[in-house]
């Protein structure tokens with residue numbers, strides 16, 4: 001092969017690594033790279049977005065869903081700046097993303113030329129690999145290295161490319177390292193496994209908390225066997241939702257502010273905490289200090305013992321560790337704690353059931369999300385935005401074995417829902433994709449609804465329209481502040497969807513929502529937006545922890561009971577008396 005442009009070599013490397021999609025917006029300093037993508041459009045799809053933030057959020061979401069590298073590109077300067085938010089989402093949720101940034105030509109570099117931004121400095125904090133290309137001779141090598149680094153470090157690789165360099169030709173081809181690359185998994189120390197087994201045998205009230213590390217290592221089946229044969233209830237962090245199906249009888253739902261009361265209480269009663277692939281940061285929701293022994297499994301040594309004092313710390317792949325533990329057979333058969341937790345969970349579910357039937361006008365968000373849950377196809381892919389939509393999905397979506405669920409977990413950026421849905425539908429053309437958004441969050445990226453129209457992506461976009469930043473309404477109250485600046489002006493999002501060339505429904509009741517959703521499931525060639533007018537029900541925490549309780553004092557006990565309708569469910573410690 002001779003006389004290939006640097007840009008073509010760059011695209012070849014991406015193809016070698018199995019990149020199928022690049023998200024971005026062409027222009028100025030990235031045009032040469034885009035031109036090479038045009039030449040190889042049969043190999044790599046270029047999805048043109050309307051705002052670069054959406055490109056980066058989509059690339060991050062693609063990586064979350066598929067476990068593969070997400071790729072986005074932009075011009076230097078303003079376009080690159082727009083990417084930042086999505087790249088931070090990838091960084092903080094530890095997924096591999098490559099960002100290709102244009103830059104002014106080499107001869108103008110450092111002059112303070114039009115749109116010249118110091119990208120090396122700007123992306124320093126977000127990137128695990130951050131280089132500027134200075135010669136066509138090693139362009140392909142550096143791209144290859146960037147991809148390896150993104151995979152190895154589970155983060156963002158950034159390449160700044162002065163636009164004249166990929167335009168130059170090279171006489172020699174480059175062979176990428178894609179085929180030879182494999183991440184090694186540490187061997188597991190059998191002594192540590194024995195110690196872990198011993199702690200499990202001794203435990204009276206063990207609990208498993210599983211996180212995204214378990215999801216990534218596809219440990220669902222092994223964990224399911226583990227909790228079943230050892231009679232252990234389990235809790236999932238929100239980004240790991242669905243790793244073991246939510247409707248598994250040992251599941252206590254999610255933990256934390258958006259979690260369930262049974263999960264909180266089980267944590268507070270446990271005498272053994274088994275942390276599997278999680279770096280869960282909210283200590284008030286973990287067992288109290290010195291209350292429980294702890295086994296932690298994590299692929300990253302730096303996470304071991306970070307959040308809770310640990311007795312057995314195993315560095316390793318969760319699936320591998322749990323499979324080896326399972327090979328030891330049943331370690332404990334006492335099911336008293338599990339029974340008590342299940343009873344507690346069944347009380348909770350009954351209460352949740354009552355809320356999901358609420359037939360109010362405007363509709364209650366609980367009932368709408370419950371209807372989505374009931375009707376979702378077995379292969380549904382959910383993309384959930386930030387706000388009360390996150391809470392409702394945590395509570396009312398029961399993610400099944402073959403369904404997928406993604407959120408912006410650690411950055412928690414509003415506006416991640418629609419880009420995630422676009423990425424999911426591009427990656428999985430034959431699956432149903434649904435995104436759940438608040439009106440505030442959707443408005444941050446709504447211009448890209450037209451992208452879904454352009455690429456004929458039949459995503460279902462549900463906007464929970466409460467004309468408010470409801471999550472912040474709740475947050476202000478729990479901090480003891482008076483509500484201020486949380487109202488949002490209304491907008492006819494259905495009309496907007498129609499104006500984009502999609503389908504839009506305005507719905508005000510459960511019945512109207514059901515009709516609209518049923519119709520939406522049948523559409524195959526364009527996105528459907530359901531603008532659902534809902535009550536601004538603020539999300540009810542499973543348990544109000546101390547800091548929040550202090551804030552609420554300002555509003556009084558009566559307010560708490562009436563407005564939040566805190567359930568009068570018996571606490572786990574009372575239920576346990578029946579079993580112990």
Ligand SMILES: Cc1ncc(C[n+]2csc(CCOP(=O)(O)OP(=O)(O)O)c2C)c(N)n1
Pocket residue numbers: 386387388389412413414415437438439440441442464466468469470471472
């Ligand atoms: C980019 C960004 N800005 C601000 C926030 C803080 N924030 C979290 S939730 C929220 C309100 C969301 O409002 P909306 O989308 O209407 O959903 P609702 O809570 O009303 O259901 C805000 C402002 C954020 N997480 N991300």
Ligand SMILES: [Mg+2]
Pocket residue numbers: 387438439440464465466467468469470
């Ligand atoms: Mg809102």
